[in-house]
Amino acid sequence: xxxxxxTEGRILDAARALFAEVGFERATIRAIAKAAxxxxxxxxxxxxxxxxxxxxxxxxxxxxxxxxxxEELVEQVLGALNLKMGELPQSTLAMMRSMLTHPEAAxxxxxxxxxxxxxxxxxxPGEDARLRAALITTIMLGVTIGHQLLxxxxxxxxxxxxxxxxxxxxLRALTGPDVS
Amino acid sequence: xxxxxxTEGRILDAARALFAEVGFERATIRAIAKAAxxxxxxxxxxxxxxxxxxxxxxxxxxxxxxxxxxEELVEQVLGALNLKMGELPQSTLAMMRSMLTHPEAAxxxxxxxxxxxxxxxxxxPGEDARLRAALITTIMLGVTIGHQLLxxxxxxxxxxxxxxxxxxxxLRALTGPDVS
DNA sequence: GTCTATAGGAAGATAGAC
DNA sequence: GTCTATCTTCCTATAGAC
Numbered sequence: 270x271x272x273x274x275x276t277e278g279r280i281l282d283a284a285r286a287l288f289a290e291v292g293f294e295r296a297t298i299r300a301i302a303k304a305a306x307x308x309x310x311x312x313x314x315x316x317x318x319x320x321x322x323x324x325x326x327x328x329x330x331x332x333x334x335x336x337x338x339x340e341e342l343v344e345q346v347l348g349a350l351n352l353k354m355g356e357l358p359q360s361t362l363a364m365m366r367s368m369l370t371h372p373e374a375a376x377x378x379x380x381x382x383x384x385x386x387x388x389x390x391x392x393x394p395g396e397d398a399r400l401r402a403a404l405i406t407t408i409m410l411g412v413t414i415g416h417q418l419l420x421x422x423x424x425x426x427x428x429x430x431x432x433x434x435x436x437x438x439x440l441r442a443l444t445g446p447d448v449s
Numbered sequence: 450x451x452x453x454x455x456t457e458g459r460i461l462d463a464a465r466a467l468f469a470e471v472g473f474e475r476a477t478i479r480a481i482a483k484a485a486x487x488x489x490x491x492x493x494x495x496x497x498x499x500x501x502x503x504x505x506x507x508x509x510x511x512x513x514x515x516x517x518x519x520e521e522l523v524e525q526v527l528g529a530l531n532l533k534m535g536e537l538p539q540s541t542l543a544m545m546r547s548m549l550t551h552p553e554a555a556x557x558x559x560x561x562x563x564x565x566x567x568x569x570x571x572x573x574p575g576e577d578a579r580l581r582a583a584l585i586t587t588i589m590l591g592v593t594i595g596h597q598l599l600x601x602x603x604x605x606x607x608x609x610x611x612x613x614x615x616x617x618x619x620l621r622a623l624t625g626p627d628v629s
Numbered sequence: 630g631t632c633t634a635t636a637g638g639a640a641g642a643t644a645g646a647c
Numbered sequence: 648g649t650c651t652a653t654c655t656t657c658c659t660a661t662a663g664a665c
Contacts, residue, residue, distance in 0.1 A: 411591015423583035
């Protein structure tokens with residue numbers, strides 16, 4: 270019982286890492302099992318199918334965030350770039366890596382992004398709050414993809430706080446209603 | 450000879466459409482051949498391998514663009530969002546769809562984005578021009594992914610010129626050196 | 630030149646031995 | 648509970664008939 274939980278944990282860690290690295294299709298059960306040092310059949314035994322394993326692996330506890338002022342908002346979003354310390358959670362990277370080519374991951378991504386947009390929109394004044402929130406969200410998505418998934422040199426070379434500094438005014442312009 | 454060229458064209462069109470819709474892995478030679486109304490073996494005969502077919506299909510003539518002032522720059526970038534008329538070229542969408550999960554497409558995307566960054570950087574004053582150019586490029590990447598590949602409702606519902614209007618001040622803040 | 634048939638391989642999933 | 652062996656399916660790629 271205890272042993273099983275630890276084994277499941279190892280499998281999920283290995284799955285997250287592989288899904289994040291190569292996406293759903295190319296991450297094989299066999300490779301995941303090997304990385305977790307278990308038998309491939311055990312993975313099926315525990316999770317039923319590759320699809321269910323993926324769902325378990327990318328399941329994210331949606332970070333609850335109360336509404337806040339526009340300036341804190343920008344800082345929170347910039348912090349979430351998580352160029353900050355270390356990396357984004359593997360589960361998030363796994364979902365992002367697969368979201369353009371795996372229908373299930375796409376649905377999951379849409380849901381997560383929509384939640385994020387809703388959350389941001391609450392803190393943005395003006396009638397086009399949802400559009401602004403959507404643009405802020407997709408902007409962070411694009412920067413994150415460029416930095417974490419495509420490894421663009423132009424972004425990797427630069428320290429995180431400089432990226433945040435350059436990006437800040439642009440995001441400010443999107444949070445305020447007084448700039449149209 | 451003439452007939453072959455037309456057949457190749459049909460295959461390439463079908464390939465672009467399918468690669469753009471489902472990505473490299475899920476777009477099978479069989480399905481492409483069926484869409485182009487040819488025999489699957491003919492596709493192999495003409496292009497040698499699926500990989501070579503993909504390369505031919507996403508090959509883009511890099512739009513030559515001379516350097517320009519900062520304001521025109523923003524307008525050109527916004528226009529390229531191509532929320533404008535119709536859609537982005539299928540070849541571009543095909544590359545974007547596959548770039549996170551297919552190594553070859555990733556390399557191609559990095560190259561295209563780097564060229565774009567170089568082009569933009571030439572028109573941006575200040576010493577952090579390349580960083581600013583990279584952020585502008587990834588911002589447009591993110592918005593395009595959200596709009597064209599993830600079909601986010603929050604962006605699809607909105608007319609293109611309103612997106613451009615809301616996005617403009619933020620991009621302006623990135624082109625000018627006077628906002629750090 | 631075009632298509633039929635099939636080789637050859639890899640994947641997910643399953644049944645049953647240990 | 649865990650692993651071995653296999654089934655089934657789907658793919659790319661090739662060889663050869665028409």
